[in-house]
Amino acid sequence: MRAMVVYDSAFGNTKLTAEAIGEALSGEYEVAVKHVSEARNSALTGLDMLIVGSPTQRFRPTVATMEFINGISDHGLAGIKVGAFDTRLTVEEIEANAVLAFFVRIFGYAAKPISKALVARGGQLAAPPEGFFVQGMEGPMVDGELERAGAWARSLNQAA
Ligand SMILES: Cc1cc2nc3c(=O)[nH]c(=O)nc-3n(C[C@H](O)[C@H](O)[C@H](O)COP(=O)(O)O)c2cc1C
DSSP, X not given: OEEEEXXXXXXXXXXXXXXXXXXXXXXXXXXXXXXXXTOOGGGGTTOSEEEEEEEOBTTBXXXXXXXXXXXXXXXXXXXXXXXXXXXXXXXHXXXXXXXXXXXXXXXXXXXXXXXHHHHHTTOEEOSOOEEEEESTTTOOBOTTHHHHHHHHHHHHHXXX
16 A cells, blocks of 8 residues: 655654654555655555645645645545644744734644645545644754654554
């Protein structure tokens, strides 16, 4: 079985998370981990699982992440298990800034819109969208988050 993990990343944290997810899936799948700029829609042919992850930037996925997904045809993910994740600031950091906290409550994070867009193209959601925490804007990841990402990936695997 084949899985692809597609990520965008400004400072490397989402890349590390994508690699941890790829590693966790590698027991069951032949896994390719690709930066969004390298991911080709042709690679979707014969794929069993597609995971897409983005840093949360201004409450959303990056433009490149959504361009990749929007380039997939309406039923392009039919028969493919899908999952979405993001990286994001910690709750403590967000709550320390009242304005940011207000907008986060309204607009949320990147993983949910990614997940919705994958399902809209026919993907079969294998687990709820998930966020993994970074320290500050540039990271590194909060301790234990890469392990949590691996566990999330293994939960996708069980659903597959
Ligand atoms: C322009 C910009 C906007 C950001 N907006 C948010 C945000 O709305 N919510 C949030 O939780 N984190 C936000 N962050 C923090 C990013 O989520 C963090 O930089 C990212 O998870 C790091 O992952 P990366 O190293 O893969 O880029 C923002 C970061 C940048 C650079």
